[in-house]
Amino acid sequence: MAVRNTLFPNGQRSVLLLDDAGEPVQVVNDYLRHLAARNCSPNTLIAYAHDLQHLWRFLTQQRLEWQEFRVWHTVELLGYLRSVRIPLSPRRRSIAEALTIDGRAMAQLAPATVNRILAAVSSFYDFAILSAQLDSANPLEKTLDHQQQRVTSRHRPFMDGASRQRPLRRRVSVKTVDRLPRPMSDEQIDALFAELHCQRDRAILRLMLDGGLRPGEALGLHLEDVRYGQRRIMVRYRNDHPKGVRAKSRFERVVDLHDPTTLEIVNMYVMTERPNDGDSPFVFLVGGAGRRRLEPPGYPALFKLFIRACERAKIREPWVTPHSLRHTHATRMWEAGMRELTLQKRLGHASPESTRIYTRISDRQVVADYRQALGLDHVEPMSGVPLTT
DSSP states (O other): HHHHHHEEETTTTTEEETTTSOBBBBHHHHHHHHHHTTTTOOEEEEEEEEHHHHHHHHHHHHOOOGGGGGTTTHHHHHHHHHHHHEEEGOOOOOOTEEEEETTTEEEOOOOHHHHHHHHHHHHHHHHHTTTTTTOOOTOOOOOOEEHHHHHHTTTOOOOOGGOOOEEEEESSSSOOOOOOOOOOOOOHHHHHHHHHSSSHHHHHHHHHHOOOOHHHHHHOBGGGGGEETTEEEEEEOOOOOOOOOOOOOOOEEEEEEOOOHHHHHHHHHHHHHOSSSSOOOBBBOOSSSSTTOOOOHHHHHHHHHHHHHHHHOOOOOOOOOOHHHHHHHHHHHHTTTTOHHHHHHHHHSHHHHHHHHHHHOOOOHHHHHHHHHTOOSSSSOOOOOSSOO
């Protein structure tokens, strides 16, 4: 059983699930085409195809047809997913729970991955019911979450008492750790940029560090999106990148860059290093004389240049990824006094819950109450020591 992922020259992608005989699994592929028609990202299609691959392997092991899957099978499915071992990617080779099986580093599926698989299975059965391919109830339907209703720190809609929305949860799930984002230190940032040897790489990573751009947003920038006079970047939602790069959020936004260093580096790259013998609208292109000249780089190229620079700088850690630059920017803005709503708009978060993780890193109100409890609220902090940690 395998997932076939095909990228066509026009940038379109086909994702299919094949059974053990190499034949397409029709109902799953109908669902994947439905997701594509809804304009879900290619990454979502690939992830859901792999998620449903786990379901089909479970059904094969249990000798069940997909229509026979019922609520009582969900407990067995959860146990199966917790027993699955997968090869470790290079980014996770140092995790403590790794096992060596037949000379290969293997690990359990992460709790968040298991919950995503369960969500994919639930969504698949919703589609089967909607398309009249299943006449029974969804075995993984959601129920009212009374516990979440009692948590006062969660975001609630305006006029919450009048809203018909109620928090829901699945009956079967794995508890996950609500981890804090880990910003890079100033020393790590300096060491990283000291190992970047071309203006293009510096410009891409500087936009992510100083503007909080996601990797796809930086790689997908067009020349017209950079407004030097207004000192801002226009982050637009597009599907025209030949490598499948796209902005995660469908909320277009303006990112102001009043620190002159960032746009100066971008301008220097465009004027001196960017190939000028093509008509590509993308800001960042592959240079040199190779066969990929004039192509915009994709996610693998960005990840590779970042990891190589980290290794040369001796700051390589499993959690240090290109996205860490965005975490670093958000943390710096919050600690410098930016309001939560303003930070949400700058980062392009659709939900305030996504922004709120940065307030947990250094909560100004918690620090103020702590200092008041110690009787230090009228004492100036020591020079160079921030009020937040």
